[in-house]
Amino acid sequence: MSTIDPPDGTSPIVGAAAMLSAEDRRAMRDRQRRAERKRFFGSIPLHLTLTAIGFTLFLPFLWMILTSLKPLDQIGADNWLPTLSANTDAGQFSEAAVDKVRAVVRAGDTPTAAFLQAFVDTEAESVRPTQLADMLNAAIQRGEPLPAEAYEGVTLSQESRAHLAAVEANAARPIPPDLEGPALDDALGERSRAVALFNASVLHDALPELVPAPVTARTHNYLEVFRQIPFARYYTNSLFIACWVTFLQVFTSSLAAFSFARLQWPGRDKVFLLYLSTMMLPGLVMMIPNYQIMITLGLVDTLAGLILPGAFTAFGTFLLRQFMLSIPASLDEAAEIDGASKWRTYWDVILPLARPGLVTLAIFTFMGNYNSFFWPLVMLKGEHNYTLPIGLLYFDSSAGQETNLLMAAVTMSVVPMIIVFVVMQKQLVAGIQLGAVKG
Amino acid sequence: MSAAARPAPPTAARKSAAQRQRRALLIGLTFLLPNILGVAVFTVFPVVFSLVMAFSDWDLTQHNMFKEGLPKFIGLENFVDLITGDRFFRFFANTLFFMMGIPVAVGGSLCAAILLSKDTSAGGGRPYLWLLAGSVLVVSCVMLTASGLGSTAMMLLLIGTACGILLMGVTGGLTFYRTLFYTPHFVAGVATMILWKKLYAKDTGPVNAAVRPVLEVVGGVTQSAPAVPTVIGWAFTALLILLFGWGLGRLRTMRVEGDLGAAAGALPLVLLFIPACIAAIWDLGGPLMRVVPIGISAVAVVQLVRLATAQERFPVNAPSEGFGSALVFALLAMVGQFILLGFAAVALNLAGFVEASAAAGRETLIEAPGWLTNPDFAKPALMIMGFWAAIGSNNMILYLAALTNVPGELYEAADIDGASPMQRFWNITWPQLAPATFFIFVMSTIGGLQGGFEMARVMTQGGPDGATTTLSYFIYIEGFETGRLGYASAVAWTLFILVFSVTLFNWKFGNKYVND
Amino acid sequence: MKLVFLVVSLLLGLASVGIWLTQPDLASDKPVIYWVTDRNPARELQVERFHQWLVHEGHVDEHGKPIVELRLDMANAQVSKIAIQSVSGVASDLIDTYGESMRLLQAMGVLTDLTEDAEAMGFGPNSTYDAMGPDLMVDGRQYRYPANVSVNLMWVNPELLQRYGLDPPPPRWTWADFEQLGVAFKKAANSAGTRPADRKFISSHLMAHVFDLTNGVDPLNETLTGSALNNPAWIESLKTRKRWIYELNILPTPDDVAAAPTEQGFGRSALQLFGREQYAMLPGGRYMLVQLRRYSQIRELDVVEVPHNTFPAAFISTRAVALYKGSKHPELAKLFLAFLASEAYSQTIVEDADALPPNPEFTRGEAFRSPSNYPREHGVHEIFADAAETIAVSMAYSPYVLPSIINRERNNAEQAYFNNRLTAEQAAEQAARLIDRQIQAELYRKPELLAAYARDAARQRVLEELKAEGKPLPETWIKNPVHRAYYQAKGRLTDQTPPEPTPVVLPFDDEHAVSTVNESAS
Numbered sequence A: 001m002s003t004i005d006p007p008d009g010t011s012p013i014v015g016a017a018a019m020l021s022a023e024d025r026r027a028m029r030d031r032q033r034r035a036e037r038k039r040f041f042g043s044i045p046l047h048l049t050l051t052a053i054g055f056t057l058f059l060p061f062l063w064m065i066l067t068s069l070k071p072l073d074q075i076g077a078d079n080w081l082p083t084l085s086a087n088t089d090a091g092q093f094s095e096a097a098v099d100k101v102r103a104v105v106r107a108g109d110t111p112t113a114a115f116l117q118a119f120v121d122t123e124a125e126s127v128r129p130t131q132l133a134d135m136l137n138a139a140i141q142r143g144e145p146l147p148a149e150a151y152e153g154v155t156l157s158q159e160s161r162a163h164l165a166a167v168e169a170n171a172a173r174p175i176p177p178d179l180e181g182p183a184l185d186d187a188l189g190e191r192s193r194a195v196a197l198f199n200a201s202v203l204h205d206a207l208p209e210l211v212p213a214p215v216t217a218r219t220h221n222y223l224e225v226f227r228q229i230p231f232a233r234y235y236t237n238s239l240f241i242a243c244w245v246t247f248l249q250v251f252t253s254s255l256a257a258f259s260f261a262r263l264q265w266p267g268r269d270k271v272f273l274l275y276l277s278t279m280m281l282p283g284l285v286m287m288i289p290n291y292q293i294m295i296t297l298g299l300v301d302t303l304a305g306l307i308l309p310g311a312f313t314a315f316g317t318f319l320l321r322q323f324m325l326s327i328p329a330s331l332d333e334a335a336e337i338d339g340a341s342k343w344r345t346y347w348d349v350i351l352p353l354a355r356p357g358l359v360t361l362a363i364f365t366f367m368g369n370y371n372s373f374f375w376p377l378v379m380l381k382g383e384h385n386y387t388l389p390i391g392l393l394y395f396d397s398s399a400g401q402e403t404n405l406l407m408a409a410v411t412m413s414v415v416p417m418i419i420v421f422v423v424m425q426k427q428l429v430a431g432i433q434l435g436a437v438k439g
Numbered sequence B: 001m002s003a004a005a006r007p008a009p010p011t012a013a014r015k016s017a018a019q020r021q022r023r024a025l026l027i028g029l030t031f032l033l034p035n036i037l038g039v040a041v042f043t044v045f046p047v048v049f050s051l052v053m054a055f056s057d058w059d060l061t062q063h064n065m066f067k068e069g070l071p072k073f074i075g076l077e078n079f080v081d082l083i084t085g086d087r088f089f090r091f092f093a094n095t096l097f098f099m100m101g102i103p104v105a106v107g108g109s110l111c112a113a114i115l116l117s118k119d120t121s122a123g124g125g126r127p128y129l130w131l132l133a134g135s136v137l138v139v140s141c142v143m144l145t146a147s148g149l150g151s152t153a154m155m156l157l158l159i160g161t162a163c164g165i166l167l168m169g170v171t172g173g174l175t176f177y178r179t180l181f182y183t184p185h186f187v188a189g190v191a192t193m194i195l196w197k198k199l200y201a202k203d204t205g206p207v208n209a210a211v212r213p214v215l216e217v218v219g220g221v222t223q224s225a226p227a228v229p230t231v232i233g234w235a236f237t238a239l240l241i242l243l244f245g246w247g248l249g250r251l252r253t254m255r256v257e258g259d260l261g262a263a264a265g266a267l268p269l270v271l272l273f274i275p276a277c278i279a280a281i282w283d284l285g286g287p288l289m290r291v292v293p294i295g296i297s298a299v300a301v302v303q304l305v306r307l308a309t310a311q312e313r314f315p316v317n318a319p320s321e322g323f324g325s326a327l328v329f330a331l332l333a334m335v336g337q338f339i340l341l342g343f344a345a346v347a348l349n350l351a352g353f354v355e356a357s358a359a360a361g362r363e364t365l366i367e368a369p370g371w372l373t374n375p376d377f378a379k380p381a382l383m384i385m386g387f388w389a390a391i392g393s394n395n396m397i398l399y400l401a402a403l404t405n406v407p408g409e410l411y412e413a414a415d416i417d418g419a420s421p422m423q424r425f426w427n428i429t430w431p432q433l434a435p436a437t438f439f440i441f442v443m444s445t446i447g448g449l450q451g452g453f454e455m456a457r458v459m460t461q462g463g464p465d466g467a468t469t470t471l472s473y474f475i476y477i478e479g480f481e482t483g484r485l486g487y488a489s490a491v492a493w494t495l496f497i498l499v500f501s502v503t504l505f506n507w508k509f510g511n512k513y514v515n516d
Numbered sequence C: 001m002k003l004v005f006l007v008v009s010l011l012l013g014l015a016s017v018g019i020w021l022t023q024p025d026l027a028s029d030k031p032v033i034y035w036v037t038d039r040n041p042a043r044e045l046q047v048e049r050f051h052q053w054l055v056h057e058g059h060v061d062e063h064g065k066p067i068v069e070l071r072l073d074m075a076n077a078q079v080s081k082i083a084i085q086s087v088s089g090v091a092s093d094l095i096d097t098y099g100e101s102m103r104l105l106q107a108m109g110v111l112t113d114l115t116e117d118a119e120a121m122g123f124g125p126n127s128t129y130d131a132m133g134p135d136l137m138v139d140g141r142q143y144r145y146p147a148n149v150s151v152n153l154m155w156v157n158p159e160l161l162q163r164y165g166l167d168p169p170p171p172r173w174t175w176a177d178f179e180q181l182g183v184a185f186k187k188a189a190n191s192a193g194t195r196p197a198d199r200k201f202i203s204s205h206l207m208a209h210v211f212d213l214t215n216g217v218d219p220l221n222e223t224l225t226g227s228a229l230n231n232p233a234w235i236e237s238l239k240t241r242k243r244w245i246y247e248l249n250i251l252p253t254p255d256d257v258a259a260a261p262t263e264q265g266f267g268r269s270a271l272q273l274f275g276r277e278q279y280a281m282l283p284g285g286r287y288m289l290v291q292l293r294r295y296s297q298i299r300e301l302d303v304v305e306v307p308h309n310t311f312p313a314a315f316i317s318t319r320a321v322a323l324y325k326g327s328k329h330p331e332l333a334k335l336f337l338a339f340l341a342s343e344a345y346s347q348t349i350v351e352d353a354d355a356l357p358p359n360p361e362f363t364r365g366e367a368f369r370s371p372s373n374y375p376r377e378h379g380v381h382e383i384f385a386d387a388a389e390t391i392a393v394s395m396a397y398s399p400y401v402l403p404s405i406i407n408r409e410r411n412n413a414e415q416a417y418f419n420n421r422l423t424a425e426q427a428a429e430q431a432a433r434l435i436d437r438q439i440q441a442e443l444y445r446k447p448e449l450l451a452a453y454a455r456d457a458a459r460q461r462v463l464e465e466l467k468a469e470g471k472p473l474p475e476t477w478i479k480n481p482v483h484r485a486y487y488q489a490k491g492r493l494t495d496q497t498p499p500e501p502t503p504v505v506l507p508f509d510d511e512h513a514v515s516t517v518n519e520s521a522s
Helices: A012-019 A022-067 A095-106 A113-122 A132-139 A158-172 A181-206 A220-228 A231-262 A268-280 A283-297 A303-311 A314-325 A329-337 A342-353 A355-371 A374-379 A388-396 A403-434 B010-014 B017-053 B077-084 B087-099 B101-117 B123-146 B151-172 B174-186 B190-199 B206-224 B227-256 B262-281 B287-309 B323-359 B375-391 B394-404 B408-417 B421-432 B434-450 B453-460 B471-481 B485-515 C002-021 C042-057 C079-087 C099-108 C115-121 C130-136 C158-163 C175-189 C208-213 C232-247 C254-259 C266-275 C286-292 C330-340 C343-352 C381-389 C403-418 C424-445 C447-469 C481-490 C511-521
Strands: C032-036 C069-073 C094-097 C144-151 C153-156 C201-203 C279-284 C302-304 C314-323 C392-394
Touching: A022 A403, A022 B101, A022 B151, A022 B174, A022 B190, A022 B375, A158 A181, A220 A231, A220 A403, A231 A268, A231 A303, A231 A314, A231 A342, A231 A355, A231 A388, A231 A403, A231 B017, A231 C002, A268 A314, A268 B017, A268 B485, A283 A303, A283 A374, A283 B017, A283 B471, A283 B485, A303 A355, A303 A374, A303 B017, A314 A355, A314 B017, A329 A342, A342 A355, A342 B017, A355 A403, A374 A388, A374 B453, A374 C079, A388 A403, A388 B190, A403 B174, A403 B190, B017 B485, B077 B485, B087 B101, B087 B375, B087 B434, B087 B471, B101 B174, B101 B323, B101 B375, B101 B394, B101 B434, B123 B151, B151 B174, B174 B375, B174 B394, B190 B375, B190 B453, B206 B227, B206 B323, B227 B262, B227 B287, B227 B323, B262 B287, B262 B323, B323 B434, B375 B453, B394 B434, B408 B421, B421 B434, B434 B471, B434 B485, B453 B471, B471 B485, B471 C079, C032 C330, C042 C069, C042 C330, C042 C343, C079 C099, C094 C099, C094 C330, C099 C314, C099 C403, C115 C330, C130 C144, C130 C314, C130 C381, C130 C392, C144 C286, C144 C330, C144 C381, C153 C381, C158 C175, C175 C201, C175 C232, C208 C232, C208 C314, C208 C403, C232 C403, C232 C424, C266 C279, C266 C286, C279 C286, C314 C330, C330 C343, C381 C392, C392 C481, C403 C424, C424 C447
Parallel strands: C032 C069, C032 C094, C201 C279, C314 C392
Antiparallel strands: C094 C314, C144 C314, C153 C279, C153 C302
16 A cells, blocks of 8 residues: 555656666655655554454453363363363263272272272263262372372373472472461462372373373363254254345345335335334244244244244345445336346346345344344254254253353354354445445 | 336336336235245234234233133223333333443444554555564463463463454454454354353453452552542542533534524433433432532533523524434433443542441452342443444444545545544544434434343343343243233333334434434 | 355255254154153153053053153253243143242143042042142142152251361251351351352352241241231341341352352252352252262261251152143153152152152152162151151242242342342332232232132231231131141141131222222122
């Protein structure tokens, strides 16, 4: 966007410049440089402001993404970053297996490698999900490191040795007796964390297929979402519904908008006003009558029952009508003189010109239906028909409140919207430009 | 509003007018058919149905397929119930409270749009900017790794993110910023509501984690120097009175310049006085409720005297002249006054609060609020979330589009006249944006009156203590939780009448404003 | 443009086919009944046992297979959803109900009256706990049968208390002791710098009605004709709880609960925090063992009664299965209710500790009292079973007002007081006034209730006089089970019924509603 053309040799200005004296050229270069410098420094505050606003707006998402990588016990910590943690889920175990570990714990013993191996051997078909880490932490609940005999014959990994060194260093350095309050809590917490890390790490060395190593970022939260709920199905359903509604809405609304904006027929404006006023009644009260309609049509608990009511709205017609009004009338007149039918005028003349409008409507409709919450909540019975917003509630309801998994699910549910927007955003701004604002 | 009348094609000219009309109607309806069928079934029918039901005692517990007897026609009884009961007005007040956020949000969108419409390319300096951002990013990454993910790592991460945004902004230009700004809006929905619920958690949420150190400092300062917050409180009060004076002065100027009719000025004038009245009615802490009305009366008297003595430079065309413009100013001034009033009340009460809290021997002098569990904070909390989502909303996109439509010659002319940036904005940009502003306010009002259902359902269940129950959530409670669908329909239709009259009002006066 | 439309419609068509093909196959060669219930892994086992039971009882087709297939519907357990589905004729056949939701659904008329079938098929009120009976019925008609029965006692982690030098409470104890223990525990267990997420409390949040019961307070009056919240005892209850929650903070505030990272939402977070030893006690029923068995940190478990002032009592409640009126296979669905009363079903409850089995007969055995796998629980089970047959009281439900409305108004008043918007007196007055107004409105809408109401309201007046004079009260007039149990315990009941007073028409100040009704009714 530089106002001075680049000296690429072909420019006539450069040709002229060549005729100038060396001094003039230097002066010109100076001027050019000054202008660039001014432009450079001038753009800094703007960039900084935009970055500051953008950063603030982005913060909640940053927290969301980082939280989705944390283990459950680190949620709510002041530190947003996930830190190294021994608490890792380790699949499912049968009641019998769980009872065995419990029996050892109850007896006050620490499970040995031999015991754990036996435990693994008896592990049969999984019945109920249980957190191994919880059990093992309970097993070593007195916060002591596993005794050496527990990992006899196991080659300690480098990590385990590092953790062991930390534990030993802690043991060698007793807590000052005058420490109290938060400082004491911190010191104690530090110690028990070191012990937990060591234990988990050793268990991982001994039983690598069962006990995962302590990790920092837990990407498997994302997999866990898919394991706990049929997330892929919700995803498909949501996308499917949003795409269908968008397609139908764009198509039928453009037809209706064409009729309202480009055709003359008696009573047209009155019908249009009626259309408009239906937008002002809160949708909630229409739910019950609509539900009855769905029962009559036999569409309760089907995806079609979600698609149909969304596909025909006054809003889309209103929006597209505004666009089509701003297309010069001479265009379809010309088409008509050429003998084109109304359909051809619509299809070949108006639709291509209204493209930005169609894209705008498509984005709005897609967003609205992808996020739509209450109608699906009322309508759907079977879990295989659930959409994302309904599915997300699973992690925030009586069935469970696992914030890390919830955030992982939310992160994943947001992705398609960002893709849709990035792909279409140029069209969007250009599209609104054409009309919509004019009453 | 109308497509141009076209000369009839030669074949049709020979037919009679009636025939042509019928044909036009047929064609028009054919195009309309797919959409109107759907709208009739899924929108018009339910609308009519609910209208009828609003006058009946339809109750799901009484009238359903397993019970005999149909809903009775009970005339206006539902509406009488509504008006005599106290709940409707309480929830209506909640709704209005939430709607006070609209001018602020629209203002934010406008600012964002103006920033985003600036030319951000750095010319030949771009490589420098690249270098700057890149080096900061690299340094922060290195430090991040080196520090072993301790608590300082979080700060580094934040800095790194900011630098990353800067870098992307420099490379991607406006497209990147625009996407970033727009993101909160288009992902808004159940997902972000759940996200904000976690952000607002009292003891574990990051919002309070950020607020707590600030409150600690404020508490410490207040305890050691109780005069400081009091002085700040008075400063806010003074600002409030100044803002009132500015709003009134603006109206006066418009009047003197002949831009404001008598009828059009009435409502804006009333709006300006509302915060002072509320300060006087509510017990907002001793001196505030005395000083604010007194100060405002004084300012008002001065301005009115000036108005009375001033010469009207131009005659006013019509009594309704300039309503839209004056209304926008008055709304902005009103919301601004409310915000200042809130801050002033908090600041003036702070010293006493800290003292009491110190006397009670609390560990923290000012505790971070339970954003969604304290009735005083729940509404602002939801409004802040709404603001976050609304800055980069469709409104920003509309403003962006409108800004690109402002003819550049106007600015060039202003530059020649040596206008300041402020003058450029008020005299060129703002009037040129009028149609967009009008459209945005109409849509926001409709949305605002109908809004708040999903937030209440997902985040607060309408609580605490009914503080976040809006009219639409009220409809939900009545219709879906207690099954009184007749009553719920009555609430909905009352809301409809409100929305409709506000829209009509906007349309009638706003169009004038747009055409000014 | 054409191409875009074509491609899009083609893709969407393909996607539709894909979605259609991947729909789960729901067809079955025999009748299918659905059961709306909560998300609990134990349900699958119960379904399996039902199918076995059908074979065992001879309900088989010609191939020797069960004549009906039971399927679970775990995604629709919200009341408002069930309500909408059931009035529209599309609800599932068997519906899990709780006290509140059963009253709502019964008022809507969508539940089948089971009284005669229950008698014939052996799942009548006689086959369950005595105190449970009223909760299964509305106006003397039975609408559901328990899937489990819960008595609300208090779980204790004695080791945790002992760790801080405190003695575990005795089986029967008072609220004064509770407060004392709570303050001592809070002081001992939380050092100055404890993170909010790690704070320890004596007990999880106390449900208002649990606390009120042991004071003989109920939201409804003796004859269920009006609110009884506007009385000194409830005002005292409000104040006490506010003191415990916000001043002494021996019970967690809602924010404290929200602060703790838990895997389970709502009520169940309490359970997890008890399991993590952040709560020393936990009010609840035997069903909590389902979860508690997973928390092996707790070495000992004990159960005591909920503290009381002068009236030891425990609420008995149930998750009970009702039959939807629109069911296509009502006769087959009734088989499932009969199954609930059988030993085969009770066995599953005995094993997985999901509260008490519907039939008290099955709590007597050794398998129930001392499960060999769980030595930690020995001594706990019989306390629940005994309480269900001794101090249990069922909740009060009025025919004149939905329980959800009572809860709503009570909670609103409580929140208004806890948040300092109203004083305790104002809050109590508001709750009582709004509940009474709802009763008036209900009478106005349902004139058929007027006769019974007029009679009961007149009795209430007489009762008020008798109460004021300290005279014994006629037992047959007192319909509210809470009050009846309370007066019984206090020895203030008599068999003698005073002469029936003239029915009142205008018992409350809001005269307009009832008088209008009266005119229209006459």
